[in-house]
Amino acid sequence: MxxxxxxAHDRLLDERGQRCxxxxxxxxxxxxxxxxARLLLLSDDAAxxxxxxxxxxxxxxxxxxxxxxxxxxxxxxxxxxxxxxGPAEL
Amino acid sequence: MxxxxxxxxxxxxxxxxxxxPVSGARSRTPGGYLDAASTAPLHPAAREALLTALDDGWGDxxxxxxxxxxxxxxxxxxxxxxxxxxxxxxxxVSFTGSGTQAxxxxxxxxxxxxxxxxxxxxxxAVEHSSVLHAAQAAVGDEARTVAVxxxxxxxxxxxxxxxxxxxxxxxxxxxxxxxxxxxQPVAAAAELCAAHGVPLLVDAAQSAGRDPLPExxxxxxxxxxxxxxxxxxxxxxxxxxxxxRSTSPEGALEQGRVPGFVDVPAVVAAAAALEAVERERPRxxxxxxxxxxxxxxxxxxxxxxAVVLGDPRDRLPHLVTFSFLYVDxxxxxxxxxxxxxxxxxxxxxxxDSLQPSHVLAAMGALTHGNLRVSLPAGVAADDVDRFLxxxxxxxxxxxxxxxxxxx
Numbered sequence: 001m002x003x004x005x006x007x008a009h010d011r012l013l014d015e016r017g018q019r020c021x022x023x024x025x026x027x028x029x030x031x032x033x034x035x036x037a038r039l040l041l042l043s044d045d046a047a048x049x050x051x052x053x054x055x056x057x058x059x060x061x062x063x064x065x066x067x068x069x070x071x072x073x074x075x076x077x078x079x080x081x082x083x084x085x086g087p088a089e090l
Numbered sequence: 091m092x093x094x095x096x097x098x099x100x101x102x103x104x105x106x107x108x109x110x111p112v113s114g115a116r117s118r119t120p121g122g123y124l125d126a127a128s129t130a131p132l133h134p135a136a137r138e139a140l141l142t143a144l145d146d147g148w149g150d151x152x153x154x155x156x157x158x159x160x161x162x163x164x165x166x167x168x169x170x171x172x173x174x175x176x177x178x179x180x181x182x183v184s185f186t187g188s189g190t191q192a193x194x195x196x197x198x199x200x201x202x203x204x205x206x207x208x209x210x211x212x213x214x215a216v217e218h219s220s221v222l223h224a225a226q227a228a229v230g231d232e233a234r235t236v237a238v239x240x241x242x243x244x245x246x247x248x249x250x251x252x253x254x255x256x257x258x259x260x261x262x263x264x265x266x267x268x269x270x271x272x273x274q275p276v277a278a279a280a281e282l283c284a285a286h287g288v289p290l291l292v293d294a295a296q297s298a299g300r301d302p303l304p305e306x307x308x309x310x311x312x313x314x315x316x317x318x319x320x321x322x323x324x325x326x327x328x329x330x331x332x333x334x335r336s337t338s339p340e341g342a343l344e345q346g347r348v349p350g351f352v353d354v355p356a357v358v359a360a361a362a363a364l365e366a367v368e369r370e371r372p373r374x375x376x377x378x379x380x381x382x383x384x385x386x387x388x389x390x391x392x393x394x395x396a397v398v399l400g401d402p403r404d405r406l407p408h409l410v411t412f413s414f415l416y417v418d419x420x421x422x423x424x425x426x427x428x429x430x431x432x433x434x435x436x437x438x439x440x441x442d443s444l445q446p447s448h449v450l451a452a453m454g455a456l457t458h459g460n461l462r463v464s465l466p467a468g469v470a471a472d473d474v475d476r477f478l479x480x481x482x483x484x485x486x487x488x489x490x491x492x493x494x495x496x497x
Contacts, residue, residue: 020438020446021458021492025416028497047438047446047457054456058395058415 007065007078009040016074020047024055027079031061036081038064044074052077121473122430126316127268127296127409127464132363133318139362140320143355151354152343161354168354168361175368176294176303176310178327184344185323185357189295189313190220192324195337195347196291196309197224200260203333204289208257212236214244214264214274215452221262221293222448229259235452241401242272242453249279253286260289265297265304269436269449269462270400271382271409273301280306289332298325299367299467300375301406308332317367318467319360322353367467378465379407381474385463386410392482399455409464411436413450414485416494417459425484426461431477436460459485 013030015023023043030039041052056063056079065078123131132140147164149157166180173180186192201211211225215235225233236252237245244263253261261283266273276292283290289308297303299317303310309332314323326347328334336342338349367374382405390396395415414422419437426433434440436447437460446457463477489495 019444021416021418024458025492025494025497028416028494032497045438046444050446050451050454050457054413054454055415058397058456 006040006067006070006076008038009078010034010037012040012042014042016042016044016069018043019045020051023048024051027052027055027077028059031059031079038078038080041077041079042069042074043077044069048077049075052079121470122476123432123466124463124469124473124477125432125434126466126469127462128434129315129321130318130466132320132359133366133467135366136319136359136363140355140359143358147354147358149354151352164358165352165354168357171361171365172325173327175364176298176312176325176327177305178310179330181345182327182329184326184328184347185352185360186326186344186348187322187324187350187353189311189316189324191348192311192313192326193218193220193291193293194224194227196311196326196328196334197221197260197262198228198337199328199334199347200289200291200309200332201228202335202337204259207259208232210234210255210258211260211262212249212252212258213262214238214249216242216244216267216269216449217262217264218268218293218295219448221264221291225262232257238452240453240455242267242270242399242449243401244274244279246275246278246282250282253282253288258286258288260291260308262291262293264293264295266301266406267400267449268296268409269447270411270453270455271296271406272401273404273406276304277306280304283308296406296409299364299371300408309334314356314360314363317360317364319363320356323356323360370467374467375407377471378467378469381465381469381471382408382410382463384474385478388478389481392478393485396485397456399450399453408467409462411460411462413456414459414461414489415456416492416497417485417488418492419458419460421488421491422459422461422484425488426480429480429484431480434462434464436462459488 015026027041060082062080064080069076147161149161151162151165169180169183173183209229209232211229211233216238236249263279291309292307294312298312308329310327312325315321342349386398397413399411419435420439436450438446450457
């Protein structure tokens with residue numbers, strides 16, 4: 001689950017440089033504002049690796065894709081509504 | 091190390107010398123100290139034994155004059171006492187300079203003792219960092235971890251497969267997890283290890299003096315300051331017949347297992363503390379387990395979006411961990427410290443490394459807003475109730491500064 005290309009998304013959240021719990025809070029805010037959107041979060045916070053999947057379980061979202069950021073700085077997380085399915089592969 | 095950032099206990103906090111309303115016992119610990127899993131306050135029995143032994147036990151126990159014999163007698167008595175309480179023979183027990191040193195010597199000696207078999211060391215993914223670091227130092231890339239479930243309990247199926255591979259020189263498994271309290275299936279792991287002739291190192295740091303210790307270990311390690319003895323004393327027990335070879339180039343003392351001069355007065359105090367806490371344990375464990383049950387039940391009722399971690403029943407009696415969604419762990423600890431409570435956190439913002447706790451990560455648990463409460467023996471029930479009164483407002487304040495209402 002990695003690649004230099006990013007999957008299709010409705011909104012990009014570049015939270016690189018932000019430490020926990022701020023990237024997850026940004027994700028939660030955007031989810032509240034745009035409940036049906038496919039959100040792509042970029043984060044270089046080590047805690048996000050665990051906290052984004054944990055938050056998705058708590059808030060019933062699907063973590064559809066995880067990979068490296070194209071420029072190599074941090075990771076990318078595609079978070080979508082529970083019913084929708086993300087691209088399994090790019 | 092440093093996965094568990096600490097908040098220094100409030101020296102200014104009023105000591106709760108009031109009798110405990112439940113047990114009637116007077117609390118020995120400063121009010122609000124709820125971080126016993128980091129270190130326990132010195133037990134009064136240890137203080138008394140230490141002061142006596144400083145006068146009587148300073149001699150070199152390996153020499154042949156009367157001061158030496160006095161130290162030797164004290165050391166032998168301490169060894170017999172500790173051995174009886176951990177289920178070992180006295181000649182199997184060595185005292186080290188710390189729990190971490192005991193782990194390092196235990197792992198290193200087992201690896202060296204089996205160097206013809208191979209180099210693979212298996213540890214659960216949630217072992218204390220001292221175990222993971224010792225394995226890494228001893229065998230590098232051959233240090234492998236075995237996954238755990240969401241409660242933090244090692245996956246026995248994965249262990250069964252891993253231990254059957256060739257070249258495994260030891261398995262390391264803690265008695266119970268130091269961050270979330272979940273007990274590990276040591277007896278079942280011991281059976282798997284025995285079936286393949288692989289020694290099992292059991293880190294009992296969080297259980298000694300708190301919880302019954304399991305059998306089936308080849309090497310057992312523990313740490314005095316976790317049970318109310320002084321810091322600077324660890325226990326390394328090596329079962330008779332286990333292939334263990336010293337890694338110390340120096341002429342080692344303590345049954346040939348530990349380099350350096352043994353601190354006899356501290357060892358005497360450690361043994362006195364263990365005797366005392368073991369005497370009190372049946373009653374005290376039940377009381378602390380009930381207080382932890384109260385915390386586990388009440389916190390999610392009082393605080394929205396609180397996750398209770400670890401096994402609710404098969405767990406250490408005195409320890410519980412929570413993660414609060416949208417909470418900054420560092421701010422949470424600082425606010426609780428201001429309110430007079432010393433607790434710790436596995437959140438990355440609290441760690442020197444800025445990495446989240448490897449235990450929480452291995453469990454897949456929310457790592458931010460993490461809070462570990464560990465009750466010292468003799469804690470006043472009133473402390474737990476006051477903590478429950480203060481916590482909801484503290485969490486709400488931290489969340490308010492981050493503007494997370496309605497998320």
